[in-house]
Amino acid sequence: MELICEHMSKKYFPTIRQKLAHYLFYGMGYKQEEIAELLGITQAAVSQYLKNARGRTKKIVFFEEIEKMIPRIAQDLTKNSSNPRRFSYLCEFCEVIKSHLNHKEVFIPEKCKK
Secondary structure, eight states: OEEHHHHHHHHTHHHHHHHHHHIIIIITOOOHHHHHHHHTSOHHHHHHHHTTSSSOSOOOTTHHHHHHHHHHHHHHHHHTTTOGGGGGHHHHHHHHHHTTSOTTSEEOOGGGOO
């Protein structure tokens, strides 16, 4: 059993970052370097996300919910780019995803249960 944050960072967050990178690049016209800064990753990682060479490892069955969140989260990231708490967007996605997980495969700390 692994901690929910570890599980998310390995299995779900790459796909979410890939979706955000695509939206920021193709939908909003941001440059790779700007996207890297917003997402807290390298420009090389953004390049791989845009080429679909990274981030497509996990098929998220309930992705429709996640897809609807992408434009709003992207807008929020661009408005709060200097705020260190901007990475809390991952927690929003986590809330949606963990409601669909088999809780026998992950440990969810009390402070993450709502």
